[in-house]
Amino acid sequence: MRMRLKARLYWCIWHLVIFYFIPPSYGNDIPCNLSLSELSVILEPGDILIGVLLPFHIDKTFLKISFTETPPTVSCTRFLLETYQQFQAMRFALDEINKSPTLLPNVTLGFYVYDSCANLRKEQEGTLWMLTGMNKTVPNYCCQEWPRLAAVLGHSVSTYSILMAHILGLYRYPQISHYSTSSSLSDRSQFPSFFRTVPSDAFQSRGLAHLLLYFGWTWVGLVGMGSDYGEQGVYLITQELIKAGACVAFTGFILSNREDKNVPYLTRIIKESTARVIVVFAPDIYFAALLDELLKQNLTGKIFVASEAWSISSMLSAEKYSSALTGAIGFAFSSSPLPGLRGFLNKVRPSNTPGQTITKIFWENIFKCKFMDQGNLTGTWIDSTKLCTGKEDLEMVESSYNDVSNLRSSYSIYTSIQILARSLHNLFSCWNGKETLSGGTCVDAKNFKPWQLTHYIQNAHVKLSNGREVSFDINGDLPAVYDIVNWQLRADGTMKQVKVGSYDTADTNGNIFSINISAVMWAPGDHQVPSSVCSKSCPPGFRRAVIRGQPICCFQCVPCPYGEISNKSGSNECSKCPWNMWPNVDKDRCVPKATDFLSFEEPLGTTLTAATITSSLVPLSVLGLYYCYRSTPIVRANNYSLSCTLLVSLTLCFLCSLSFIGCPQQLKCFLRQVAFGMVFTLCVSCILAKTIMVVLAFMATKPGSSLKKWTGPRVSYIIVSICNILQLCLCICWLSLFPPFPEYNTDTQPEIIIIVCNEGSTIAFWCMLGYLGLLATISFIVAFLARHLPESFNEARFITFSMLSFLTVWISFIPASLSTRGQYIVAMEVFAILSSSWALLVCMFLPKCFIIVFRPNLNSREHLIRRARN
Structure with missing residues (x-):
């Protein structure tokens, strides 16, 4: 293996040595010579030459190649008036420069212009021919010493520009393209001397994506040219x-190397797709083939989004394409006027313009005539053919050639010439203290190298006729500026591209994307922005759920979960409402949550309030009755003062339930349980004192009893005071350490805010309630044990029933309170307060009131003594 690699290395070195030492004079005998096809070249002499490749013809005839002989000459078939305008715009720029006394004085710029026919083979031929400087191209040799070739302008197809850039980059020859937009050309490692005066497709793709999203088009088809331009444009977008x-x-992709250009397949997928918007990255000549097939199958209703390659095409503006392209929208290179250009264009004549062959073809196309001496320039000669004189007036013709209202490509090539001229001027002015090379040295103007001019182009700053200052960035790109154009139908059936917005990445105000939506006209039948989505946007109250195996734009709409909303169409997720709000029925907005508390206005609250107020009047009535009959035996026998205290405390017990009704507030929560505990402690302690006093009074009547001194009213007051002081101490500790406060409960029922009073300390609350139960239990036990005392002095049975009722009510309240929430637990506590209060009132005072009111004869001393004896 090592020997084989070494042999290959020697073989390569040997061929390089031989190639180096063979002189160029033997070029015709070198087997690798490229023999050129017939060239269409326009030459304008000058001190410095600029090489330009322009596709005056865009279409060509495909001939079969046998690969056994020299390939046949490429036959170009369709002449472009727009390209001829670009050629004249280039001459216009050179004429301005050559006449300028300040820019390149004493230096004349000339040019080579080569018709590449948009063909890869002719593109390569023309590039090598310009580098070689002779009819036979010899790679790696330049046989023309002067005038020097300064730079090459072209090409208009990205794939061909890439081929040119690979060749020219080897010699660091500056190349400036006025139409190639492939983002690959921004790679300085591959294309070190490539520049362009049009934006990269990377900017266009971002802008087109912005445009699609602006109109809400999230489901789109992409059609591209099967070349670097189309493939990279489709990939980027x-x-x-x-x-x-x-x-x-x-x-x-449209495939130019196939006879049908892949049109049947593209037509089928467009027809089957639900996408209404189609982005097309392809030149107009190839897109026209697809449009012809779509119209043939009567497939309309699609919205086409144009790349700059066809966004202002005059060919596609024909009436036959109006049904398909009306309403199309896309990006076009920014236009700018060139004062004086229209007059320059209209002065062109076959007799006064370089490149008579090309000019005569142009003349025959624009005036629909033929020259007698060259009747076969654009077709066959017939008797009815109009004869060209060469003196026809271009002012009388309105065509894409002399239409200067929207200069784009022509302005781009004009800009290229201006930048190149400024770079040459800076190079020649180095000795006068102007810009130098990186090493601080100057360049010999008569012997400058290509890479030296590349340096000056990279650093050139030019102010254009529209006032815009341009310069290349590190990748050889200018700032991206596009016009957004809309295809609108004219009265004559043709279409006009109307500027409706712009996309300017260099906008200093940050307004990169702008569009006048009111100026956009859609296809007939579309009165508003057309829709192109895979699934319709989910309405508010729903969210998108991705369908398994489908793109994210294809989804189903599902309602928002419980407690969540989506307040706009097309929501990906639902959001929860704030803690104090809840979704409405449609789940599209949050509304304030309903509050739940025992309100005075509600029927239950109103009923309990009425019952409380009415009940509080009963013990007051009894108190009044007792006061009126305070001297009667039955009132005096049952400790009148303690009974009055008990009646007052019962009134307070009824009234304290009002503090549980209404919206819980800080002060109300702070006092209501304490007030309830204290008044009920007073009430139960009075009953306990009465019970104890009954027992002591009976025991003191026995002979020799020492308890007589404990039967005075002072003892009962001491009992009541001690019982209340203990409860008061407990309540003070409770309020000091763990004070109650209002609480908003959203856990029990998330859709409702239950406003409750948090007791602060559950232990303290139950201790207070337990203390009441303890007093009631002691009273019950004492009264139960004293039930057999003589009836005339005995309230024990009444106290027993009252305490039994009291304990029953509150023991029942405990499990009920643990299983109830909201206003109902408060209503239950109010009901327990009223019930227990009524139990005490009825059991303690109803029998005595009955006797006082209805049986006054029983309310006498004789009756009491008689009962005692019995």
Whole structure:
């Protein structure tokens, strides 16, 4: 293996040595010579020459190649008036420069212009011919010492420019393209001397993606030319669309090397696709073949988005394409006027213009005539053919040639010439203190090298006629500026490309993308922006759910989950409402949550309020009754003062339930349980004191009892005070350490805010309630044990029933409170307060009131003594 590699290395070195030492005079005998086909060359002499490759013809006849003989000459068939305008715009720029006393004084610029016919073979021939400087091209040799070839302008097809750039880059010959947009050409490692005065497709792809997303077109088809231009354009815009969340429905390519150009396949996938918008990266001549097939199959209703390659095509503006292209929109190179150009164009004559052959072809095309001496320039001669004189007036003709309203490619080639001239001027002015090379040295103007001019082009700054200053960036690109054009139908059936916006990456105000949507006209039948989506946008209240195996743009709409909303169309996700809000029925907005508390206005709250107020009047009525009959035996026998205290406390018990009704607030939450605990402690402690006093009074009646001194009213007050002080201490500790506060509960029912009072400390609350239960239990036990005392002095049975009722109510409240939420737990506590209060009131005072009111005869001392004796 090592010997084989060494042999190959020697073989390569030997061939290089032989090639180096063979003089160019033997060029005709070198087998690798390239023999050129017939050249279409226009020469304008000058001190320095500029090589230009222009495709005056865009179409060609395909001939079969046998590979056994020299390939036949390429036959060009379709002449382009637009290219001839570019040629004259180049002459116009050179005429300005050669006449300028300040720019390149005493130096005349000339040119080679070669008709490449948009053919790869002729493109290579023309490039090598310009480098060699002779009819026979010899690689690696230049046989023309003067005038020097300064730079090469071209080509208009990215693939051919890439081929040129590979060749010219070997010698660092500067190449400036006015139409090649492939992003690959920005790679300085591969193309070190390539420049262009049109934006890279990388900018156009971002702009087109921005345009598609602006109109909401997320489901689009892509058709490209099967070349570097089309393939890279499709790739770049695909990446931009995917990055933005849009999808590509299909991708297809027009193949120029096939006779049918792949049109049947493209027509089929366009017909089957649901995508209504199609982006086309292809020159007009190739796109026309696809349009012809679409129209043949009556396939309309699509919206075409144009790349700069066909966005202002005069060929596609014909009436026959109006049904397919009306409403199309796309990017075009920025246009700018060139004062004086139209007059220059209209002065052209076959007799006064370089390149008579090309000019006569142009003349025959624009005036639809033929020259007598060259009747076969553009077709066969027949008797009815109009004769060309060469003196026809171009002012009388309106065509794409002398239409200077939207100069784009012509302005681009004009810019190329201006930049090249400024670079040469800087190079020749080096000795006068102007810009130098990187080493600080100057260049001999008569012997400058190609790479030296490349340096000056890279650093050139030129102010154009529209006031815009341009310079190349490190990749040889100018700032990207596009016009957004809309294809609108004229009254005569043809179409006009109307500027409706712009895309300017160099805009200093940050307004890169702008469009006047009111100026855009869509196809007939579309009164608003057409839609092109795989799935219709989900309405508010729904979110997108991706369908398995489908692109992300194809989805189904599912309702937002419980508690979430989507307030705009096409939402990917639903969002939760704030804690105090809840989705409406349609789940498209959040509304304030309903609040839940025991309100005075609600029927339950109103009922309990009425019951509370009415109930509080009953013990006051009893108190009034007791006051009126305070001197009667039945009132005096049951400790009148303690009974009055009990009645007042019962009134407070009824009224304290009002603090549980209404919206919980800080002060209300702070006091209501404490108020409830204190008034009920007072009430139960009074009953406990009465119970104890009944027992003590009976025991003191026994002979020799020492308990008589404990039967005074002071003892009952001491009992009541001690019981209340203990409860008060507990409440003070509770309020000091863990004070209650309002709480907004959204966990129990997420759609409702339950406003409750958080007790602060559950232990403290149950301790307070437990203390009440303890007092009630002691009263119950004492009263139960004293139930057999003489009836005339005995309230024990009434106290027993009252405490039994009290305990039953509150013991039932405990499990009920653990299983109830919201206003109902508050209603239950109010009901327990009212029930237990009524139980105490009825059991303690109803029998006595009955006797006082309805049986006054029983309310006498004699009756009581009689009952005691019995």
